[in-house]
Amino acid sequence: MIIGKVVGNVFSTRKCQSLVGYKLLVIKPLFGNKDDFFVAADTLGAGIGECVLVTTDNTTQYALDRQAPIDAIVVGIIDEEPQLEG
Amino acid sequence: MIIGKVVGNVFSTRKCQSLVGYKLLVIKPLFGNKDDFFVAADTLGAGIGECVLVTTDNTTQYALDRQAPIDAIVVGIIDEEPQLEG
Amino acid sequence: MIIGKVVGNVFSTRKCQSLVGYKLLVIKPLFGNKDDFFVAADTLGAGIGECVLVTTDNTTQYALDRQAPIDAIVVGIIDEEPQLEG
Amino acid sequence: MIIGKVVGNVFSTRKCQSLVGYKLLVIKPLFGNKDDFFVAADTLGAGIGECVLVTTDNTTQYALDRQAPIDAIVVGIIDEEPQLEG
Amino acid sequence: MIIGKVVGNVFSTRKCQSLVGYKLLVIKPLFGNKDDFFVAADTLGAGIGECVLVTTDNTTQYALDRQAPIDAIVVGIIDEEPQLEG
Numbered sequence: 001m002i003i004g005k006v007v008g009n010v011f012s013t014r015k016c017q018s019l020v021g022y023k024l025l026v027i028k029p030l031f032g033n034k035d036d037f038f039v040a041a042d043t044l045g046a047g048i049g050e051c052v053l054v055t056t057d058n059t060t061q062y063a064l065d066r067q068a069p070i071d072a073i074v075v076g077i078i079d080e081e082p083q084l085e086g
Numbered sequence: 087m088i089i090g091k092v093v094g095n096v097f098s099t100r101k102c103q104s105l106v107g108y109k110l111l112v113i114k115p116l117f118g119n120k121d122d123f124f125v126a127a128d129t130l131g132a133g134i135g136e137c138v139l140v141t142t143d144n145t146t147q148y149a150l151d152r153q154a155p156i157d158a159i160v161v162g163i164i165d166e167e168p169q170l171e172g
Numbered sequence: 173m174i175i176g177k178v179v180g181n182v183f184s185t186r187k188c189q190s191l192v193g194y195k196l197l198v199i200k201p202l203f204g205n206k207d208d209f210f211v212a213a214d215t216l217g218a219g220i221g222e223c224v225l226v227t228t229d230n231t232t233q234y235a236l237d238r239q240a241p242i243d244a245i246v247v248g249i250i251d252e253e254p255q256l257e258g
Numbered sequence: 259m260i261i262g263k264v265v266g267n268v269f270s271t272r273k274c275q276s277l278v279g280y281k282l283l284v285i286k287p288l289f290g291n292k293d294d295f296f297v298a299a300d301t302l303g304a305g306i307g308e309c310v311l312v313t314t315d316n317t318t319q320y321a322l323d324r325q326a327p328i329d330a331i332v333v334g335i336i337d338e339e340p341q342l343e344g
Numbered sequence: 345m346i347i348g349k350v351v352g353n354v355f356s357t358r359k360c361q362s363l364v365g366y367k368l369l370v371i372k373p374l375f376g377n378k379d380d381f382f383v384a385a386d387t388l389g390a391g392i393g394e395c396v397l398v399t400t401d402n403t404t405q406y407a408l409d410r411q412a413p414i415d416a417i418v419v420g421i422i423d424e425e426p427q428l429e430g
Contacts, residue, residue, distance in 0.1 A: 001282075001296065001297040001298070001299075001328070001329055001330060002296060002297070003268065003284075003295075003296075003297055007170045007171055008168040008169055008170040008171060009168060010089065010139065010162075010164060010168050011164070011165045011166070011168075012139055012162035012163060012164050012165060013163075013165055014130055014162065014163040015130070015139070015161060015162030015163070016130075016149050016161045016162065018148060018149070019161055019162060024087075024139070024162075026089075026168050026170060028170075030295075031293060031294060031295035031296070032291065032293060032294035032295065032296075033118065033294075035117060035118060036117060036118035036119075037089075037116075037117035037118065037170070038087065038088060038089075038117070038118075039087040039088070039089055039139060040087070041087075044272055044273070044274075045272075048171055049171070053268065053270055053273070053282070053297060055327040055328060055329045056315075056329045057142075057143045057144070057145070057315045057316060057329055058143060058144045058145055058230070058315070058316045058402070059315070059316055059318065059319070059326075059327050059328060059329045060145065060327060061145070061148075061327075062276060062319075062325045062326050062327040062328075063274050063276070063327035067148045068145075068148050069141040069145050069146060069147075069148040069149035069159065069161045070087070070141060070145060070148075071087055071141045071142045071143055071145045072087060073327065075273060075274045075277055075327045076268075076270035076272065076273030076274065076277060076282075077270060077271075077272040077273070078268060078269070078270050079269045079270060079271055080269070082266040082267060082268050082269075082284050083266055084265045084266040084284060084286075084295070085265055085266060085306050085307070093256045093257055094254040094255055094256040094257060095254060096175065096225065096248075096250060096254050097250070097251045097252070097254075098225055098248035098249060098250050098251060099249075099251055100216055100248065100249040101216070101225070101247060101248030101249070102216075102235050102247045102248065104234060104235070105247055105248060110173075110225070110248075112175075112254050112256060114256075119204065121203060121204055122203060122204035122205075123175075123202075123203035123204065123256070124173065124174060124175075124203070124204075125173040125174070125175055125225060126173070127173075134257050135257070143228075143229045143230070143231070144229060144230045144231055144316070144402070146231065147231070147234075153234045154231075154234050155227040155231050155232060155233075155234040155235035155245065155247045156173070156227060156231060156234075157173055157227045157228045157229055157231045158173060179428045179429055180426040180427055180428040180429060181426060182347065182397065182420075182422060182426050183422070183423045183424070183426075184397055184420035184421060184422050184423060185421075185423055186388055186420065186421040187388075187397070187419060187420030187421070188388075188407050188419045188420065190406060190407070191419055191420060196345075196397070196420075198347075198426050198428060200428075205376065207375060207376060208375060208376035208377075209347075209374075209375035209376065209428075210345065210346060210347075210375070210376075211345040211346070211347055211397060212345070213345075220429055221429070229400075229401045229402070229403070230316070230401060230402045230403055232403065233403070233406075239406045240403075240406050241399040241403050241404060241405075241406040241407035241417065241419045242345070242399060242403060242406075243345055243399045243400045243401055243403045244345060259368075259382065259383040259384070259385075259414070259415055259416060260382060260383070261354065261370075261381075261382075261383055288381075289379060289380060289381035289382070290377065290379060290380035290381065290382075291380075302358055302359075302360075311354065311356055311359070311368070311383060313413040313414060313415045314401075314415045315401045315402060315415055316401070316402045317401070317402055317404065317405070317412075317413050317414060317415045318413060319413075320362060320405075320411045320412050320413040320414075321360050321362070321413035331413065333359060333360045333363055333413045334354075334356035334358065334359030334360065334363060334368075335356060335357075335358040335359070336354060336355070336356050337355045337356060337357055338355070340352040340353060340354050340355075340370050341352055342351045342352040342370060342372075342381070343351055343352060343392055343393070
């Protein structure tokens with residue numbers, strides 16, 4: 001999974017019916033290429049500035065009530081940035 | 087998902103039968119490596135210059151009527167480029 | 173999907189039984205990191221120098237008659253290199 | 259699969275119900291871009307500083323008792339860093 | 345698929361039960377970022393120094409007798425390094 005910070009919202013009026021009801025967040029990765037922003041769906045209520053855990057690819061489907069064309073979804077809100085050792 | 091701008095069309099006469107009927111768009115990513123153009127299928131009617139939201143991998147199948155060998159598909163047309171904070 | 177040029181053939185005598193019968197092509201991406209050559213299976217008869225459209229990951233299975241351990245397959249032969257705008 | 263070193267723990271109080279019970283580890287890749295830290299679930303009891311083998315994408319599901327939105331999971335603890343030849 | 349050279353073995357005593365019986369090889373990619381070593385399972389008997397064809401993600405499952413948390417597997421041993429044109 002990817003740890004990232006919520007840095008924006010995405011609004012789309014013309015979209016797939018199966019995306020209706022999901023918040024769409026712009027995520028800035030905490031590690032690796034930090035300019036590699038991407039969009040994740042959210043049902044946990046993450047807000048701008050919060051650190052979140054995002055799962056990707058088809059594993060997103062196990063966090064959804066029904067199948068949807070979503071390849072990244074917030075699965076957790078991080079309590080605090082992890083302390084790294086080594 | 088990836089936010090990108092539609093910068094071209096792809097035409098293919100000899101192709102898999104299951105791709106017939108889809109528009110094929112060249113997408114330029116808005117974030118990350120912007121030279122990393124890729125091709126997404128489209129059923130929403132996105133035009134050149136529009137910003138779109140694209141889902142990838144097997145999750146594309148949930149935006150299709152029938153299964154097809156498509157690993158990127160437009161799932162939304164973005165109202166405006168997102169404002170980013172932090 | 174990825175647009176690339178066919179630049180070589182791969183021959184493998186010792187291989188999985190389920191790969192028998194597929195042509196294996198070396199593909200040079202047209203965009204992004206052009207040194208990032210990869211191998212795609214082909215059933216459309218693409219030849220050296222042709223531009224092709226390749227789908228990846230598990231979506232390859234929807235272009236196959238039977239399931240096979242193939243993570244990239246040619247799904248179209250491009251009529252001409254796309255004209256890009258913007 | 260990816261070989262990496264465990265360098266941290268991730269704590270998340272607000273998370274998907276299906277993630278409850280998994281340890282979440284920050285993994286530093288041993289090869290490639292070593293700054294490209296990511297998070298993997300763990301059920302084998304890997305500790306800080308240990309080298310682990312991680313599988314990704316939907317193949318994680320075959321290491322789980324029940325389906326969960328997890329795109330990286332520890333599948334082995336490496337006896338020692340591999341000796342590389344050539 | 346990826347073409348790579350076998351450069352090492354990985355040994356793991358504590359691992360998922362479903363990985364027992366697979367050889368685990370360190371693979372050095374022949375193209376792209378050659379430092380981006382990764383681990384692939386093998387059932388074809390590839391040896392150190394041999395060039396192999398590796399499939400990834402969930403498509404690995406079609407090369408297995410039973411489902412396993414393996415995201416890269418050797419599907420062929422290459423007869424010789426491919427000659428590239430153009």
